Amino acid sequence: MIDTHTHIYLPEFDGDRDEVMARALSAGVRHMVLPNVDCSTVEPMYRLHGSYKDCTSMAMGLHPTEVGADYGNALDEIASRLDDCRFVGIGEIGIDMYWDKTYRTEQMDAFAEQIRWALERDLPIIIHCRDGLNEVLEVFDRFDRLPCGVFHSFGGSVDDVKRIRRYGDFYFGINGVVTFKKSQVPAVLPEIGLGRILLETDSPYLSPAPFRGRRNESSRIPLIAECVARILDVPAEQVSETTDASAQDLFKLNIKQQI
Numbered sequence: 173m174i175d176t177h178t179h180i181y182l183p184e185f186d187g188d189r190d191e192v193m194a195r196a197l198s199a200g201v202r203h204m205v206l207p208n209v210d211c212s213t214v215e216p217m218y219r220l221h222g223s224y225k226d227c228t229s230m231a232m233g234l235h236p237t238e239v240g241a242d243y244g245n246a247l248d249e250i251a252s253r254l255d256d257c258r259f260v261g262i263g264e265i266g267i268d269m270y271w272d273k274t275y276r277t278e279q280m281d282a283f284a285e286q287i288r289w290a291l292e293r294d295l296p297i298i299i300h301c302r303d304g305l306n307e308v309l310e311v312f313d314r315f316d317r318l319p320c321g322v323f324h325s326f327g328g329s330v331d332d333v334k335r336i337r338r339y340g341d342f343y344f345g346i347n348g349v350v351t352f353k354k355s356q357v358p359a360v361l362p363e364i365g366l367g368r369i370l371l372e373t374d375s376p377y378l379s380p381a382p383f384r385g386r387r388n389e390s391s392r393i394p395l396i397a398e399c400v401a402r403i404l405d406v407p408a409e410q411v412s413e414t415t416d417a418s419a420q421d422l423f424k425l426n427i428k429q430q431i
C-alpha cells in the first residue's frame with residue numbers, strides 16, 4: 173500500500189518519527205508521498221526524505237492556507253527549490269475558503285502560478301480544495317490544458333466529481349474521513365470508481381475510526397483500504413493493488429523495495 177499524502181515531517185512527530193516510519197513499513201505501507209506546506213516545512217521534509225530515500229517521495233508547493241498578502245515572496249522561495257532534487261508532484265496547492273476567505277484572489281493566482289510550474293515540468297498536481305471547488309474550476313478555466321493530478325482529501329458530492337471530470341481524468345484521495353459515521357464519502361466512491369481512488373492518511377490529521385481525534389499516522393492506511401473494500405464490495409487486496417498501481421502511474425514512483 174502507498175500513503176499518497178502524509179506530513180510525517182511536521183513537529184507533531186518530532187518525538188517518535190522513526191517509530192512512526194517503522195510502524196508504517198511493518199503495516200505494509202511501502203511508500204509515502206510527502207507534500208510540502210510552506211517555506212518553513214521544506215527543510216524538515218528534506219531531512220525526513222534524506223533518512224528514508226527508498227520509501228518516501230516529495231512534492232513541492234505552497235498550501236493555500238499559507239497564501240497571504242505577501243504570497244509572492246513565499247512563492248518565489250518555493251520556486252527556487254524546484255531544482256533541488258526530483259519531486260514527484262507540485263503540491264499541495266489549491267483553494268481553501270473554509271478557514272479564511274480574505275485572500276481568495278491571491279489563492280487563485282498562487283494556484284494558477286503553481287499549475288504553470290507543473291505544466292512546465294510535466295508533473296502532476298496535488299490539489300487541496302476545501303469549500304473552494306468553484307474557485308478551483310475558475311482557475312482551471314484559465315488554462316488550455318491541465319496537468320494530471322489528485323483532489324486530495326476529497327469530500328465532495330457525486331455532482332462535484334462530474335464537474336471535475338469535465339476538466340480531466342483526475343484521481344481522488346480518500347482518507348480516514350471515509351470511516352466516519354456521518355461521512356458523505358462512502359456514497360461517492362462508486363461514482364469515483366476503484367480505478368481513480370488513491371489512498372492517503374493526511375497525517376497527522378483525519379485519523380480513521382476508531383482513532384478519530386487522535387494523531388494520525390501512515391500505518392493506518394490498511395484501515396482506510398479495508399473500509400474502501402467494504403464499501404465497494406471488493407477484496408482488500410484488489411484495493412491495495414489497484415490504488416498502488418494508480419499512485420505509481422500518477423507520481424511515477426521509483427519503488428525499489430517490494431515488501
Ligand SMILES: [Zn+2]
Pocket residue numbers: 177179207264374
Ligand atoms: Zn496535506
